[in-house]
Amino acid sequence: MILSTKVVKLIKPLLFVLLIIPSVFWLYLFVEGRLGINPIDKLEDKLGELALRLLILTLLISSLSKTKYLRALQILRRMIGLFAFYYVMLHFTVFIAIDHFFNWQFILKDIVKRPFITFGFISFLLLIPLATTSTNNMVKKISYRIWKKIHMLIYIVTPLAALHFFLLTKANKIEPIIYLSIIFILLLWRLYSKLIKN
């Protein structure tokens, strides 16, 4: 059965609400002081984790929408990608404004000296051009060919984000390893389908 465009278009606004809810909910709990015993860490972790999951989801959608059955999923990709950026922004803002309270000297040193923060930061920087060139107008302006090239960056952004998570985990590395494996498989799949095409 082929997933119809109609259905996906119907789902889209629901998905929008679904994806915005966590941020509102967590910020509300945080302000209310109900986000556990170490709320700053918890907020930072939750935002970062969801951002990473959404990045992986956009990769997955890219691959799935290459098949004719699920082509319609492509309609959701930009929105989910932008939500990933939204959660990365929130994650980064909490890091700067709450966790380290604008202690710039400290933050800069952390970014340079701590590999896991370095990777996370690079991943964030590389995500900015993707977000800023996401509108239809921008795609027209810079031409689809260049747009496509820029958006290849997602294949660097997502592994870096997963590596960021892997490196900060102390002992129980199952979750980051699962993410890294999914990314690895998706990359292989993309490579494989490219080779077949040629």
Added chain:
Amino acid sequence: MKIFGSEITSYRTYLNRRKFIKASFVTTFLTSMSQPLFAVHETNSDAFKNGLDPDDTLNKYYEITNYNNFYEFGTDKSDPANNSSLFHPRPWSITIEGLVKKPMTYNLEDILKDVTLEDRIYRLRCVEAWSMVIPWQGFPLKLLIDKAEPLSNAKFIQFETVFRPEEMPGQRRRVLAWPYVEGLRMDEALHPLTILSTGLYGHDLLNQNGAPLRLVVPWKYGFKSIKSIVKLRFVEKEPKTTWSQTNPNEYGFYSNVNPAVDHRRWTQATERRIGEFYRRPTLMFNGYEEKVAHLYQNMDLKKFY
């Protein structure tokens, strides 16, 4: 009517009896009023403030018992509180072996009979850069060491946590190489700040805090303060410790709190005190520098991290 002298209650006994009645009335009243444990402990926290440093405030009983690193019960901070209900901290025995005159297995009760439990308020600094202030009850580790009479070539002690995967769900997966082991140099172990704790806030240790007996070494990162101890092994050479085995580049044997020596992956210069918004600067030896710095006088602390 004749009254025998023996029938007359002495004034003293009379007073004691009044006291007893009064006391039992108060007890009954309090028991009937009592709420869940943590509520009582939070309201009673004033009773444990003796010796609190002016810059510190005690963390709440709820915080101390619900935000724990005790991987034997799972790796989330809330796992130890949630997954430890099947654990049986009594009866409990502790084996002392290795280079001692009196290797022996003790019942915990027998050890506790011979010691006086003291109140100790200590800062606890986790290697993950958060910290708490905890009112422990316990006794100096030295008392147990003296009992065992170490031989002169005993230079270190290795401690071991109980291994009970059927009661400790975290041990069913090899997240760390079980059983958890830790170690101290003999002079660190004998130091008067080093205690074996049996309780906090006047309450027996809960399972998630390392019941029934745990080490507390306040100038070292929290993971050195090994929980639910079943064995002390007196040895000549520096013993292996779980975290330094897991990741030797990141965790050393000494693991003294030191803002100048960073963990490989994160800074140790600041910390978040649980319950506070702003980070605090981390203090050398967690603020116990005056009392312990002499132990490391001629050591390069960057090398022996």
